[in-house]
Amino acid sequence: MNIKKAYIFVFIILLIDQISKVYVKTNFILNEHIDVFGKEENAWFKILFVENEGMAWGAQIPGDYGKLFLTIFRIFAVGGISWWLYDSIRKGLSNYLIIAITLILAGAIGNIIDSVFYGVLFNDSNSQVATIFSNEPYGTWFHGEVVDMFYFPIIKDALMPEWVPFIGGKPFTFFNAIFNVADIAISTGFGILIVFNKRCFKEA
Known part of the structure; x- marks a missing residue:
């Protein structure tokens, strides 16, 4: 896979991730859900709108600057992952590795977009459906x-x-985590690194 294809792949994942998030954000009230393929106990899964600070299971770093620290840390991490992807492609390393890094990068960027921009793009979702480009945003940059x-x-x-x-x-x-497309991309990327470890780290 060349660098152009890798970043097209990243863009496609980001597009799906952000379309799904904006749709849910602008059509659901916080904690509202719909059942998919069945109803209540018999549903295959649910679309359940929740928001979190950006860590698994809603974990957060305490303090006034905890969220800011997490977002900035992620931005630096994305820079490192981007370099890892570029360097792996330049060296002609395994496509398994390149696909895994691409998925992780796309997922990380997807959640960073929420953290950086959503606070100033949307109003609050409590007891109302949020609107984009609101004059009363729920947060800050x-x-x-x-x-x-x-x-x-x-x-x-x-x-x-x-x-x-x-x-x-x-x-x-089980399974009680609530996740998004970006999380799926990250988890799949790490899954590839674990399951296909020998192929990932073997030169092409």
Whole structure:
């Protein structure tokens, strides 16, 4: 894969990611959901609109500057990943590696766009459907919330076995993460690196 094809791939993933996020943001109230292929308990999955600070499972860095630090860190990380992609293509390394890096890069940029711009592009989604280019934005530059929407609760309201330390006997849901297209790209990229490790790091 050459650099042009790699960045076209990145652009396509970003386009899908941002279209899906803007659609959900401008058509759903926060925590609103629709069932897909079935209803309620029988649904295959849900489109559930949530927002988070930009870390897995809604984790966040505490403090007034935690969100800003996370966003800036991600921007620097994207710079490093971009160089890794360019250098890997220049050296003619494995296409497995290049595809994995491309997916990770696209996903990282996708969530950075939310963090950098969404706070000033949209108004609040609480109790209302947000509008884009609002005169009353909900945040500031670099303080936007990441939009997530895909929810696959495969096992719901089950009890953790008693022998499991700390959480034994407590109810749990699997899979309880809510994610977006960018997250899928990142996870797939890392999955390729793990599953096809030998092929990824073998010179073409």
